[in-house]
Amino acid sequence: MKMQRKNFMIIMFTNFLVAGSTTMIMPFLSLYIESLxxxxxxxxxxxxxxxFGVTFVAALIMSPVWGRIADKYGYKPILVINGLGIAISIYLMGSAGSVHELFFIRLFMGLVTGFIPTSLAFVSSQTPKEIAGRTLGTLQMGSVSGTLFGPVIGGLMADTFGFQYTFIITAVVIGTAALLVLFGIKEVKHVKTKDAHVYARKTIxxxxxxxxxxxxxxxxxSLIQIGTFxxxxxxxxxxxxxxxxxxxxAFLAGITFSATGVGNLLFARxxxxxxxxxxxxxxxxxxLILAFVFIIPQAFVTELWQLIALRVLFGIAVGGMxxxxxxxxxxEAPVEIQGEVMGYNTSFRFLGNIIGPMFGGIVSGFIGIPSVFIVTGLLFVISFIFxxxxxxxxxxxxxxxxLxxxxxxx
Incomplete structure (x- = not known):
């Protein structure tokens, strides 16, 4: 139990570092492209x-692959590979000489973007089923905290040190997270019996x-991610x-962005x-019903404080999903193939991440930004019906x- 608690605390802290660091570069990505x-x-x-999108496309394809490898060799090696891979990618982004180079670096980053989903699967595999929800909800607090502070810190660092040094600092932080996993985590592998069933990928x-x-x-x-993104x-x-x-x-928009994370942070556990x-x-x-109730009124707000309050409430709803x-x-999944099953679930999440921004842009182009809240609210109702x-x-x-x-x- 003591070792499991130590593993959990390290994973939670590294999730904070990785989520915070990867979101640090988001506020100035378009400005960086402009500078090239x-x-x-x-x-x-x-x-x-x-x-921005190519990373999710590559991650969508690779998530089940990493999951299947994790089922065979353990989650710890995948966490280390993903962490170091993201660190190298972000370091290379700082030395990109053209937009096309940056595109291919982000594509490579997508191939190894699985640290946080893999950490969820790792903690889940080490946690008794009866307390899995509470444990995973607590774990999510680490990544959510990182995404709350990451964009603000990234923007300040870019203004203070410039783009290239911000990329280097970010890469060092994520590399440190990978090393913490390498030297701090001890994984208890599930020993397979000699007659344990091995399922082919096609069968799964x-x-x-x-x-x-x-x-x-x-x-x-997927629908949840489309509605959120x-x-x-x-x-x-x-x-x-x-x-x-x-x-x-810009500052007020940042506060509004963070409002959802605050609600998420408060109630996920x-x-x-x-x-x-x-x-x-x-x-x-x-x-799902709660998310619908809190997202629809956002289309009709007349003051910023109303929007921020509703975003906090919306964050409370989506935080537990x-x-x-x-x-x-x-x-539901047998422990022998849990990583691969969760990998497919992660792929559906990334699919939603890809579709969401495009979907919102198309809807707003035809019937305005407020209508996006209404249409995406209906996605939560459809999900509930499903x-x-x-x-x-x-x-x-x-x-x-x-079988x-x-x-x-x-």
């Missing part, structure tokens, strides 16, 4: 979107597709309309604990589904 040459505004905006994919609860929760995970690129513009004439738009006691499906359903869905995966429909169907044991699919493919 003489480009017009349209060119910079287009490439900023491509450079087919099993997920035929297990109603798992596939629907993964789809819901669709407004993010537009939020600063929305804030500027609410505080028209203010000279502190509590939702996880509640899921442990009454069931993850019940908590997830309640949170990731630990709840992760704990649900932990409960979940309720699934829970009305007969329960399935995932191992039985896997059935294996027999079919023979």
């Amino acid at each position: 040459g003489t480009y017009n505004e349209e060119y910079v905006q287009r490439w900023a979107g491509l450079v 994919i087919q099993g997920i597709l035929h297990h109603r609860l798992l596939i629907n929760v993964m789809v819901i995970t 669709s407004i993010q690129p537009l939020l600063s513009l929305y804030v500027s309309h609410l505080v028209e004439g203010s000279t502190q738009v 509590r939702w996880g604990r509640l899921g442990d006691s009454i069931g993850y499906e019940k908590v997830l359903g309640f949170l 990731i630990p709840t869905t992760t704990a649900l995966m932990r409960r 979940l309720k429909y699934t829970l009305k169907r007969p329960e399935q044991d995932f191992e039985d589904v896997l 059935e699919q294996e027999l079919k493919s023979m």
Whole structure:
């Protein structure tokens, strides 16, 4: 128990470092692209979107691969590889000579962007099922804290030291996190018996597709991310309309961005604990409705304080969704393939991260920014309907589904 607590504290701290460091570069990414040459505004905006999005595309593809490797060799080596890989990528970003070089560096970064999802899977694998929700909710506090402070610190560092030194400092911090895992974590590997079943990748994919609860929760995970990310690129513009004439738009937009994280930070552990006691499906359903209730009014605010208050409440709702869905995966998936199953769930999350900003941009282009809150709010209702429909169907044991699919493919 003492070793598990030490592992947890190190993972939580390194999550804070990694999440904070990777978000540090976000506020000035488009400005950095602008500094690489003489480009017009349209060119910079287009490439900023491509450079930002390509990381998630590569991560979407690689997440199940890292999960399968982790099932075989353990989570610790993957955490170290991911941490060092991200550190190297960010260091190289500081020496990019063109936008195209930066694009390919970010592509490489996507191949190793799995530190935080892998850490969730690691802690989940070392945690008893009955307290998984509470533990994962507590763990999320580390990454959320990092994303709250990261953008602010990154902006200040870029202004003080310049872009290149900020990249170097960021890389050193993430490299330190990887070394902390390497020398501080002791992983208890699950010993497989000689007759332990080994499932082919095809069987696992087919099993997920035929297990109603798992596939629907993964789809819901994507919809949650679309709903969360669709407004993010537009939020600063929305804030500027609410505080028209203010000279502190960037600062006020930063506060509005952070508001969601504050709500997330306050309640993630509590939702996880509640899921442990009454069931993850019940908590997830309640949170989906709560998110809908808190996101719709954001379309009709007339003052910034109203938006900030609603963003905090929205953060309270979405803060419990990731630990709840992760704990649900932990409960359903056999321990031998847990990493790969969670890898597919992470891929669905990254898919939502990719679609969300594009979806929000298209909706706002046709019917305005306020409508994005309404349309994405409907996604949470659709997710709730998916979940309720699934829970009305007969329960399935995932191992039985896997064996059935294996027999079919023979």
